Amino acid sequence: MFFNGNDVQQFQTQKDFIDTALVPLLFLEFDDARIRQSSSATDFLMSLTAFVEQQFKGRLMLVPPFSYTNQTKDGLAVNLLKEELQSTGFKYVIFITTDHTWTSHSEQLDVIWLPPIPLESMDKGVKKTVLEEQLKQIIPVLTSKWY
Amino acid sequence: MSNNRVSRRQFLNYTLTGVGGFMAAGILMPMVRFAIDPALQTKAEGDFVQTSQKVADITEEPVKVDFSYEQVDAWYTSEVTDTAWVYKSGDSIVALSPVCKHLGCTVNWNSDTEHPNQFFCACHGGRYEKTGKNVPGTPPLGPLDAYEVSEKDGFLLLGKKIANNLA
Ligand code: FES
Numbered sequence: 600m601f602f603n604g605n606d607v608q609q610f611q612t613q614k615d616f617i618d619t620a621l622v623p624l625l626f627l628e629f630d631d632a633r634i635r636q637s638s639s640a641t642d643f644l645m646s647l648t649a650f651v652e653q654q655f656k657g658r659l660m661l662v663p664p665f666s667y668t669n670q671t672k673d674g675l676a677v678n679l680l681k682e683e684l685q686s687t688g689f690k691y692v693i694f695i696t697t698d699h700t701w702t703s704h705s706e707q708l709d710v711i712w713l714p715p716i717p718l719e720s721m722d723k724g725v726k727k728t729v730l731e732e733q734l735k736q737i738i739p740v741l742t743s744k745w746y
Numbered sequence: 747m748s749n750n751r752v753s754r755r756q757f758l759n760y761t762l763t764g765v766g767g768f769m770a771a772g773i774l775m776p777m778v779r780f781a782i783d784p785a786l787q788t789k790a791e792g793d794f795v796q797t798s799q800k801v802a803d804i805t806e807e808p809v810k811v812d813f814s815y816e817q818v819d820a821w822y823t824s825e826v827t828d829t830a831w832v833y834k835s836g837d838s839i840v841a842l843s844p845v846c847k848h849l850g851c852t853v854n855w856n857s858d859t860e861h862p863n864q865f866f867c868a869c870h871g872g873r874y875e876k877t878g879k880n881v882p883g884t885p886p887l888g889p890l891d892a893y894e895v896s897e898k899d900g901f902l903l904l905g906k907k908i909a910n911n912l913a
Contacts, residue, residue, distance in 0.1 A: 609849075616849055616870055616885075657849025658869035727812070727827070742868055 600660040601652060610660060617657065619741070620689040622680070623648050623664035624696040626672075640697045640715035647713070648695060650730045651737060658745075660689070678707060691744050695737075711740055794896050794903035799832060801839070801897050808833040808855045808865075808876070811841070813904050830893050830904055831855055831865070833876075841893040841904055842878045848885040865890065878910045 600606040600617055610617050623644050628637035645664070652661040662684070667675045681692045694701065694708055697715040704710060713733065718726050752760075797813045808831040817826045829852075830841040842865075844852045851869035858866035858873070864881065865874040873881040878890035889912055894905030 613849060654852045655869055657846060657851040657867075738868065 600656060602660065602663050606660070613657075614688045617660060618689060619655075619659035619691040619693060619745075620662050620684045621648060621651065621659050622662045622684075622692065622694045624675075624677070624694050624698060624701060625664045625666040626696070626698040627666050627668050629668070636715075639717045639719060643715045643718055644695065644697050644713075646718060646726075647730055647733055647737075650734055651695075654734060654738070655741065659693075659741075677704070681708060693741070693744070709744065711737060713737075793894070794898075794905045796898065797902045797904055799902040800900055801902050802900060804832055804834050804839055804902070806834050808842075810844075811902065811904070832895075832902065835877075839895045839902065840877075841895050841902075842910075843891040843893065843907060845891070846872050846886060847880065847888045847890065848872050853890070877912055879912050 600610050625641055625644060626637065627641070628634060648661055648664075652659070665675060665677075665680070677694065684692045692709065693711060695711045695713070697713055699712055699714075701708070701710045702712050713736075716729055716733070718729065721729065795813045795815045797811050799809075799811045811830050811832045812827055813830070814825050814827040817824055829844050831844055831853075832839065832841045834840075844854075844865075846853050846867040846869065848867065848870060851867050851872075853865040853867045853872070853874065855865055856862055857868070858864065858871075861873055861881075863876060865876075865878070867873070867886070870885045872886040873884045874886065874890055875881065878892065880886040880889055889910040891907045892910045893907055896903040896905060
C-alpha cells in the first residue's frame with residue numbers, strides 16, 4: 600500500500616492483513632562535498648522501497664519518508680512516531696535507511712540498514728537486477744518478523 | 747410522363763436530405779470515433795507486447811518474464827514494467843500474472859519449502875497450484891489472472907490480462 604487515498608481506504612477495511620508500516624528515514628545533506636552522495640542514496644532508498652511495496656502490497660504500507668539534516672535530526676522523535684503508528688493498528692513498524700547511525704537504535708527500533716548503491720549510471724535492466732538482489736535481502740528480514 | 751419528372755418540391759427534398767445527412771454525419775463521426783477509439787487503443791504491436799523470452803527456451807518450470815509498455819495517464823506518459831510467470835503446459839504456453847488475488851502482493855514460484863511446486867504469496871501465506879488455481883483454505887478467493895500469449899520471430903509476446911478459465 601501507498602499512503603494515498605485509494606490504498607488507505609483499502610487499508611481501513613483490511614487492517615487485520617495490512618499490519619506493517621515501512622518508514623524510510625532519509626538523511627539529506629546539502630553541502631557541496633556531500634550533496635551528490637546524499638541525493639544518490641535518496642534515489643536508491645526511494646526506488647528500493649517502492650519495489651518492496653510492490654512485492655508486499657497487501658501486507659505493508661509504505662509511509663512517506665521522514666527526512667532530516669544534520670541540524671534537524673534531533674527533532675525527529677522516531678520512538679514517538681513508532682508508538683503513534685502502533686496505536687493506529689500497525690503491529691510492526693519497520694524503519695529502513697541508508698544512514699548507519701540508526702543501527703545504534705536497534706534495541707528499541709526495528710531498523711533495516713542498507714549501504715546505498717548508486718543507481719544513476721545504470722540502465723534499466725541492471726537497475727532492476729540490483730534492486731531485485733537487494734529485495735532478496737529484505738524479504739527474509741520481513742518474513743522473520745511475521746512468521 | 748410527369749412520373750419521371752422530378753418536381754421542384756421533390757428536388758428540394760432530396761437535396762436537403764442529402765446535405766442534412768452529410769451534416770449529421772460530419773457531427774456524428776467524430777463523436778463515434780471518440781467513443782470507440784479509447785477502446786481500440788492498444789499497446790505497441792497491436793494488442794501484444796514483445797518480451798525478450800525465446801519461446802524455444804520455455805520449459806515446464808515457470809520463469810519470470812518482464813515486459814514493459816508505455817502507459818498514458820492523462821498527460822503523463824510512463825513506462826510500466828510488468829512481470830508474468832511463464833511455462834509450457836503440453837503444447838501451449840501459459841503466462842500467469844504474479845499479482846496475488848488476495849490483496850495484491852507478488853507471488854513467487856516454489857518459494858515455500860513446505861508446499862513445493864506451487865505459487866506462494868509471502869504476505870499471508872496464499873497459495874496457488876501451478877495452473878493458477880487458488881488453494882482452498884488460503885486467503886486468496888480466486889485464481890491468478892492469465893495473459894494472452896503469442897509468438898513472433900521466436901520470441902514470446904504477451905497480451906491482455908484475462909480471467910483465468912480453469913478447466
Ligand atoms: S496478499 Fe497474497 S495472501 Fe494476502
